[in-house]
C-alpha cells in the first residue's frame with residue numbers, strides 16, 4: 001500500500017503539473033528549472049546516492065500525472081536517463097540529459113559517428129543518451145555537427161543530431177533505454193487518457209443540445225463507456241508493467257503495456273474529439289494538449305506494431321503450450 | 332481521478348504449488364478432446380469430470396466445511412478456475428452452482444436448505460440452472476412476469492423461463508418470480524429454489540445455431556414450491572439478483588472463452604513466424620495479459636469485501652470483446668488459402684468459435700447493458 005512519501009510525491013507532482021498546465025507560455029528554461037527543483041529526475045536513484053530512492057511504481061504515478069496534465073517537458077527522458085547513467089556508473093551533472101529513441105551509426109572504440117533521431121528537446125539538452133549497435137552511449141550534445149529541430153504532432157521539439165567521430169562514454173547495451181522509454185510512454189498515455197476522459201465526461205454533462213445535456217444520449221454514453229474501458233485497461237497495464245520492472249524483469253509486461261496503450265490512445269483521441277464537437281478542435285480549449293500528445297506518444301519508443309512483432313516473436317519462440325505457464329509464472 | 336488502479340492479488344499459501352496441483356489434476360482427469368471440444372469450455376458439460384473436481388476439492392472451495400466446502404481463499408478459487416479455463420476443461424455441469432447458486436443458498440437459504448443442498452454441489456453431483464430470462468424479459472430483467480401466489484403450504488408458480496442453460500441436466504433452478512400482486516418493476520420480486528423434478532415443470536430443448544442442445548425453455552404450470560424453498564425476503568429478489576449478476580460477471584470465464592484458439596494459432600505459426608503473424612500474436616498476447624491483470628485485480632477487490640461493480644462490468648465487456656473478436660481477427664490474419672471446412676485442430680476450433688462467439692456479448696448481460704452500467708458509474712446517467 002501507499003506510504004506517506006509516496007503520497008507526498010504524488011501531491012507535489014499533481015500540484016506542479018497542474019500549475020504548469022496553466023502557464024503554457026512559460027519559457028522552457030524557467031519551466032525546466034521549476035520542474036528540476038523537485039528532484040524528480042533522480043526518482044529512481046538510490047537515497048544513498050542522493051536520489052529519491054523511488055521505484056517504478058513511483059515513476060508510473062508521476063508520469064501518469066504528467067500525462068493527465070499534458071506536461072510539455074522531457075521529464076520522463078531525464079528520469080530514465082539519470083537512472084541509466086547511475087546504473088552505468090557515470091557521473092551525473094545538472095545539465096538536461098535526454099534520450100534518443102532512434103539512432104543509426106557506428107561505434108569505433110569510443111568514437112561515435114552517426115545520427116540520433118527524434119531526440120526530445122535535443123537542442124536544450126547538454127547530454128544525450130542513446131543505444132546504438134555495440135553499446136549504450138552518452139554524448140555531449142554540443143559536439144553534434146548538425147542539429148535539426150522539428151516538432152512531433154504535439155508541437156514538442158524533436159531534434160536530429162549528427163555526430164562525426166565524437167568520443168562517447170560507452171557501456172554494454174541492455175535494451176533498457178527503449179524498454180523504459182516505452183514504459184514511460186505507456187504511463188503518460190494512461191494519464192492522458194484519464195485526463196481526456198474526465199474532460200469529455202464533464203463536457204458531455206454540461207453541453208446542451210436538443211434540450212438536454214448530450215451525455216444523456218445513449219450513443220454518447222456508450223462511446224464514453226468504451227473510452228473508460230480503454231483508459232482502465234491502459235492504467236492497469238502500465239501499473240502492472242511497473243510492478244514487473246520493480247520485480248526485476250519487465251520485458252514482457254512493458255511490451256504488452258505499450259501495445260495496449262498505443263491502440264487505446266488512438267481510440268481515446270477519436271472519442272474525446274467526437275464528444276467535444278467543434279469546440280474541441282480549437283487551439284483555445286486546449287483539449288489538443290492531451291490528444292496531440294496521445295498521438296505522439298503512441299508512436300514514440302516503438303509503436304504498436306514494433307512491440308507487437310517483438311512480443312509475438314518472443315511468444316512464438318516459447319511455443320503455444322508455454323504461453324499460459326509463462327503468463328502465470330510472471331504474476 | 333484514476334480510472335483503474337491495481338489491487339494486489341495475494342492469495343495465501345504457495346500459488347505456484349496450487350497451479351501445479353491443478354495442472355496435475357487436469358492431466359489426470361480431463362478427457363482428451365480436440366481443440367474444438369475445449370473452446371468455450373464452461374459451456375461443455377461432463378458429469379464425470381465435475382464429480383472428479385468435487386472429489387479433488389475444487390468445487391465450493393470457499394464455502395464453510397460444514398456444508399461440504401473447503402474454506403479456501405477466494406483467490407485460491409480464482410487461481411483454480413483460470414487454470415481450468417485455460418486448459419479448456421469441461422466445467423459447465425457444476426459451473427453455475429459453484430459460481431452463484433451455492434453462494435446464494437449459503438447467504439439467503441435456511442439452515443435446513445444449506446445442509447440439504449450445498450454438500451451435493453460441492454461433491455459435483457448437484458447442478459443448477461438460472462431462471463431469469465423469459466420470453467418478454469431479456470435485458471429488462473425487472474419486467475419478469477412468472478408469478479408466485481401464496482398457498483397454505485407455500486407458493487404456486489406459473490410462467491415461463493427461456494434460454495435456461497443446462498435446465499435439462501440440472502436438479503434445481505433458482506428462479507426470479509413476481510410475488511407481489513400488482514407489483515411492478517423492481518418491487519415484488521422474489522427468488523425461489525425450484526426442484527426441477529416438481530410436477531408442472533416441462534423442459535423443452537432449444538437448439539442453438541450450431542444445432543447443439545445447450546439452453547432450453549422451461550414451463551412452470553401450477554408448480555408448488557414450499558415456503559422453505561424461498562431464498563431471502565419476500566420482495567427482496569431484485570437486490571439479490573443484482574448481487575448475483577455481479578458474481579456472474581466478474582470471473583475469468585469472461586475473457587478466456589476463445590483462449591484455446593489462440594493457442595492453436597500460435598502452434599500453427601511455429602517458433603519463427605513471419606512479421607505479420609508475429610505482430611498478431613503480440614497484439615493478442617498484450618490484450619490477453621492486460622485483461623488478466625484487470626480480472627485478477629477485480630477478483631482481489633471482491634475478495635477484500637469491496638463491491639467492484641463498475642470494474643466487473645468493464646472487465647466483462649472488454650473481455651467479451653476480446654474473446655469475440657479473436658476468431659474473426661485470426662481468420663483475417665491467417666496466411667495462405669484458409670479453409671474453414673478443414674478438419675485440422677486450428678480450423679475446426681476457429682470455425683466453431685466464428686459461429687458461437689456472437690453469443691459472448693449477449694449471455695450474462697449484453698454489451699449495451701454493461702456499457703449502460705459503466706455510463707452510470709461515470710456519472711452520465
Ligand SMILES: Cc1cc2nc3c(=O)[nH]c(=O)nc-3n(C[C@H](O)[C@H](O)[C@H](O)COP(=O)(O)OP(=O)(O)OC[C@H]3O[C@@H](n4cnc5c(N)ncnc54)[C@H](O)[C@@H]3O)c2cc1C
Pocket residue numbers: 460461462463464465468469470471493494495496497546690693694695696697698699700
Ligand atoms: C448462450 C446463452 C445462454 C444463456 N443462458 C441463460 C440462462 O441460463 N438463464 C437465463 O436466465 N438467461 C440466459 N440467457 C439469456 C441472456 O441473459 C439474455 O440473452 C440477455 O439478457 C439479453 O436478453 P435478450 O436475448 O432477450 O435480448 P434483448 O434484451 O431483447 O436485447 C436485444 C438487443 O437490444 C439491446 N438492448 C436491449 N435493451 C437495451 C437498452 N436499454 N439500451 C440499448 N440496447 C438495448 C441489447 O443489448 C441487444 O443488443 C442466455 C443467453 C445466451 C445467448
